[in-house]
Amino acid sequence: MSERSSDSISQAPTATVDPMQDPLIRGDWHAVARRQDLETTPQPVPIRLLEEDLLLWNAEGEWCCWADRCVHRGTALSLGTVKESTLICPYHGWVFDAQGRCIHIPAHPEQTPPRRACIPTYAVQERYGLIWVCLTEPQQQIPPFPEWGDPSFRPLSSRGYRVRACGTRAIENFLDVSHFPFVHEGILGDPAHAGIPDYPVQITPEGVLAENVQVYQPDPYGTGVGERVSYTYRALRPLTAYLRKDSAEQCVAILLTVTPHSEQESTLWMLMAMNYAHDTPAQELLDWQEAIVLQDIPILESQRPVQLPLDPQQELHLASDQSAIVYRRWLKALGLRFGVLP
Numbered sequence: 001m002s003e004r005s006s007d008s009i010s011q012a013p014t015a016t017v018d019p020m021q022d023p024l025i026r027g028d029w030h031a032v033a034r035r036q037d038l039e040t041t042p043q044p045v046p047i048r049l050l051e052e053d054l055l056l057w058n059a060e061g062e063w064c065c066w067a068d069r070c071v072h073r074g075t076a077l078s079l080g081t082v083k084e085s086t087l088i089c090p091y092h093g094w095v096f097d098a099q100g101r102c103i104h105i106p107a108h109p110e111q112t113p114p115r116r117a118c119i120p121t122y123a124v125q126e127r128y129g130l131i132w133v134c135l136t137e138p139q140q141q142i143p144p145f146p147e148w149g150d151p152s153f154r155p156l157s158s159r160g161y162r163v164r165a166c167g168t169r170a171i172e173n174f175l176d177v178s179h180f181p182f183v184h185e186g187i188l189g190d191p192a193h194a195g196i197p198d199y200p201v202q203i204t205p206e207g208v209l210a211e212n213v214q215v216y217q218p219d220p221y222g223t224g225v226g227e228r229v230s231y232t233y234r235a236l237r238p239l240t241a242y243l244r245k246d247s248a249e250q251c252v253a254i255l256l257t258v259t260p261h262s263e264q265e266s267t268l269w270m271l272m273a274m275n276y277a278h279d280t281p282a283q284e285l286l287d288w289q290e291a292i293v294l295q296d297i298p299i300l301e302s303q304r305p306v307q308l309p310l311d312p313q314q315e316l317h318l319a320s321d322q323s324a325i326v327y328r329r330w331l332k333a334l335g336l337r338f339g340v341l342p
């Protein structure tokens, strides 16, 4: 873990690390698409991840994620055609197998394609109804979301929300409850009950854990009665966080994972699992969730600086911000370069 020194005034400026090359972020899994959105299209889908153009396609049941650039003349392979378990480049018809190897060149049908005629491929997995990609050797598993596979919970996944904002700002917003009465007035909070009691936050081997984060909600259980509810929050990865809201019988858990297209462009994916309201139409629950996300987006897109400042002297921090304070401290301890100002 290296701290950048600030005593180099007389020296040439220190070369800054390219945030897109941050090994923590490149070695993590990123959700890039929702499975159900791909079912209607057998065609390759272009994807942007950490400022790289990739494509995703399905080779008869096997997901493939490649660099979106043909080795022959640099054409976007996402314009190509899937035929059985091969992908055909749109320009000169070279045929690639699921491992990215060229197996046929129509202009030279007798010739074995050169060994170098290979497309870079990336690790890809399907989990929680999302397709996840990792740009290097994966450093860890896809983040855990135990409620998703629990039969007493109903799993629901949102569409992806594209935002002109940094992923770390989006995660911090997810961990923040003191904005509820103002951004989500009448749904998640009430300005007449905006006080936030102190709550404990710690850094654990699994990331940041904030427990018993209490906030007053106008009607948390659909009974018309307002009361305080208690949340548990976890930042599992720099760009993935989890919450769980428990009452006597009702529990809802949400996993937010953010796709970093760049430091300025992200897609938010919300997975929700509830052990109640099983008779409520799924779309109604997703619409409720979407209304909340759409209230947060203008706030996120307005924040400056775009990246999260990690110097505690920047911005102002109060006890109610403890989850964000510890999230920033954790990112600093990890040596994160993506999405932060050191």
Ligand code: FES
Pocket (backbone or CB within 6 Å): 070, 071, 072, 073, 074, 075, 089, 090, 091, 092, 093, 094
């Ligand atoms: Fe792809 Fe020529 S550019 S086959």
Ligand code: CO
Pocket (backbone or CB within 6 Å): 173, 179, 183, 184, 292, 296
């Ligand atoms: Co919000």
